[in-house]
Amino acid sequence: MQNLIKILLRYSNFLVFIILEVAAFMLISRNNAYPRSSMLSTANALIGWQHERLSNIGAYFSLRSQNEQLAAENADLRNQLSAIDSLRNDESMHYTPAKAVQMTTNKMHNYITINKGSSDGIQRGQGVRNSEGVVGIVRTVGHDYSIVIPIINTHTNLSCRFAKNDYIATLQWDGKDSRFAQLADVAAHMVVCPGDTIVTSGLSPVFPEGIPVGIVENSVLKEGASYYTIRVRLNTDFKRLKYVEVVQNAHQEELEELNHGLD
Amino acid sequence: MDWTKQIIRYVIVMLLQVLLFDRLQLGGVCHPYIYVLCLLMFPITLPHSVDMLLGAAVGLIMDICCNSLGIHIAACVLLMFIRPYLLGAIVNDRDRLNEQISLRALGLGGWIEYVVILVVIHHFAVFQLGAWGxxxxxFVLLSTLVSSIVTISIIVAYNMLKFK
Structure with missing residues (x-):
């Protein structure tokens, strides 16, 4: 027994090292797809508050481009107002405006922190869009802040369709350029042209159908391959993202319960 | 050892890290983690295991700021684990190292060796754990190369300023 204690004491530094590293690896693997804890992430009230103050300061420097974006959005809204009758059919969708207070665009796993949380009715799994197109999906919800996984995160899979013929495909991101994503599952018999519009499919309750995602930049069909390699120019300009809307689908819970029932 | 000095330096460097370096859009491969400066310059008067716990705490705070729970903890603990062994290999006369890790105590060659090896190990660990596979x-190696060069330049510049 004494020998054992002696050995433990002799290697105590190494033991501390191993224990700390094992703990860190457990945290990484548990946390790998997205931040799970709203305390130990930017959804934390203190860190979120600090980022919000900072982004408020930064906002003064981009007033001009923000104004332009808001003007464009106003115009877009006026257009939609004229088509209000068609919108009436979709009363189950509710939009909550929010502001991105912190985000990264140049990592493989990018996240956006927004200044709305459970106190504003935000729930995990809700979609996030802006006036340009799809932004991402809410994954971690704190009381006043939430973390969104944008489509420019290598863990994202977004169900999309071609606007021209409703062909379904999956949008993924390779971690390299925040302006471009990749489209998977497009079989070789499809005719894909640069300029084809990609929109959300409406197959999941996260996003309603037809929100713009991007435009096909180029497509390559390798010799003998049965699927295309397609590069999509994203509509959303993530580097200048500031104002977003959280899509709240009144039927989301019901639809998800139905899906779980199938598994 | 002056604890207030260590803490003030840590707060300033951490603010620079979160407010400036994490926000710079320098292309996809350049993420300098200058906060390792505090760990590198930390005196070696405390027991080794306490050093590693401090490393874990510094890593945890960095992780909370960039939504990467665990990654910086693992990298900082690794750095603090290797540090005394590396110092032992570089400096024969350990008495000269009893307080500050400085250019004077290590000599220019030894000091640069110390900074380069630890920064590269730390950055490689962060990027490799981030890629998880x-x-x-x-991409990980390129990120390590570019980011380490920037971090090392900043640490060298900081020590130059301190010496003047």
Whole structure:
């Protein structure tokens, strides 16, 4: 027994090292797809508050481009107002405006922190869009802040369709350029042209159908391959993202319960 | 050892890290983690295991700021684990090291060796754990190279200023 204690004491530094590293690896693997804890992430009230103050300061420097974006959005809204009758059919969708207070665009796993949380009715799994197109999906919800996984995160899979013929495909991101994503599952018999519009499919309750995602930049069909390699120019300009809307689908819970029932 | 000095330096460097370096858009491969400066310059008067716990705490705070729970903890603990062994290999006369890790105590060659090895190990650990798998190894190595060069330059510049 004494020998054992002696050995433990002799290697105590190494033991501390191993224990700390094992703990860190457990945290990484548990946390790998997205931040799970709203305390130990930017959804934390203190860190979120600090980022919000900072982004408020930064906002003064981009007033001009923000104004332009808001003007464009106003115009877009006026257009939609004229088509209000068609919108009436979709009363189950509710939009909550929010502001991105912190985000990264140049990592493989990018996240956006927004200044709305459970106190504003935000729930995990809700979609996030802006006036340009799809932004991402809410994954971690704190009381006043939430973390969104944008489509420019290598863990994202977004169900999309071609606007021209409703062909379904999956949008993924390779971690390299925040302006471009990749489209998977497009079989070789499809005719894909640069300029084809990609929109959300409406197959999941996260996003309603037809929100713009991007435009096909180029497509390559390798010799003998049965699927295309397609590069999509994203509509959303993530580097200048500031104002977003959280899509709240009144039927989301019901639809998800139905899906779980199938598994 | 002056604890207030260590803490003030840590707060300033951490603010620079979160407010400036994490927000710079320097292309996809340049993420300098200058906060390792505090760990590198930390005196070696405390027991080794306490050093590693401090490393874990510094890593945890960095992780909370960039939504990467665990990654910086693992990298900082690794750095603090290797540090005394590396110092032992560089400096024969340990008495000269009893307080500050400085250019004077290590000599220019030894000091640069110390900074380069630890920064590269730390940055490689962060990027590799972030990628979580070997499929992005080329991207990880390139990120390590570019980011380490920037971090090392900043640490060298900081010590130059301190010496004047």
């Amino acid at each position: 070997w499929s992005h190894i080329g």
